[in-house]
Amino acid sequence: MSNHTITNAEQVGLANPELANVEVSGITRSSFMLRGAIAAGAVYGLGAVTPFVSQALAETGGGDVEILNFALTLEYLESDFYNVKGKEVGLKGTAKSYAKMFGEQEADHVEALITTIKALGGKPVAKPTFVLPATSQSSFLALASVLENTGVSAYNGAAPSIKSKEVLAAAGSIVQIEARHAQRGVRRAADQGAGADCGEAADQGLAGRNGGAVDDPCAAPPRSSR
């Protein structure tokens, strides 16, 4: 796995260096795809995650179960991030309470996806192991923001390939929560608690890290200048 991580020197100029050393184990297609999505986000920016995921699915001809297993892998990562890493880092204050709530919601997403995959007659993918490079509250919060935004972009890239109306509705009800997490993430909560510049938070609030009025760069019309 460590052959996938890149050196400090190689991190210079990355769009999202926080993602550079996130590791996802496993040789399932879902794990491969998640590594690709994270790499696209790290190197080219979160706007690249949506086209990467939609293309990767188009190539593998992924059916609904495969898409759900990809989503499950992503939710496993997010769930571990809040529920395992969050505890390990020892979050404080608002960040702690948000991380708890978000962690419970990610765990609910995991359960719902497993149930849906089984209902479709599929086999839920095994949980990979993750390396999540966060050692302090601030690095945790920085990573939280990019991970949630990666999640939104990944779902938005995968959803148009979903065949079943019911599965699409389920994925939609999850991605909306990811977008809410991404927007008012634990990072923002902590920033506000610390009296950080809300102007900056507000500016991020306009667009999220994808930076536009729509979350899919491929569909994005030119931004109106402000």
Next chain:
Amino acid sequence: MSSPTSEDSAPQPAGIVERLMRDDVDRKRFLKMAGGAGAASFGAFVLAACGSSSTKTASTAAAPAATTSSASSATGDIAILNYALTLEYLEREFYAKVVASGLFSGKVGSLIKGFGSQEATHVEALKGAVSKMGGTPAANPNGKFPITSATQVAGLAYTVENLGASAYLGQAGNIQSPEVLATALAIHSVEARHAATLGTLVKKSLTPDGAFAKPADMSMVLAAVKPFLA
């Protein structure tokens, strides 16, 4: 606190394409991190990213075939897009009136202004999508909104954005065209972001429905917005 800088410099779509084409260092880093999947998907990924600017041409060319085979699904998608457009017109007008009211200044003021300009972008995107499908964009309705105090307006904005997010979610399964779906989903998550931001502002839940967002169907949403139609 170094990440805001990287946020500001996050590449825009055009930038991604350029970097994909030119930057060998980035390509190597991407392939190293992504491993096998990245290598396998990279060619198609480049094509997808590069193709995004010419999507319009490609899909226009493909449109006639699609329309003849599924005229009814196109009609359905156009109706959904026009429904979304109507909601976005109202949101745009709402924010414009809020901005004009001068109730908000400073950081929250610029936040509200920004939301308004994103709703305006959504209006344009949806009009474009309707026209591309061969439909006629819905007319801009006249709205009327109670605007009395900053607290009341922020509360209303929170309600409106949550309604918008649930309206998009309610239509996701009804949309036939993957391209229209991608557009709707891209707007959907931004409505959710607005709702979450406003939730913090008015000290209400970021996730009022819990771990799973609830959809709203068209009749429910239209009933909810009726009081705002002049």
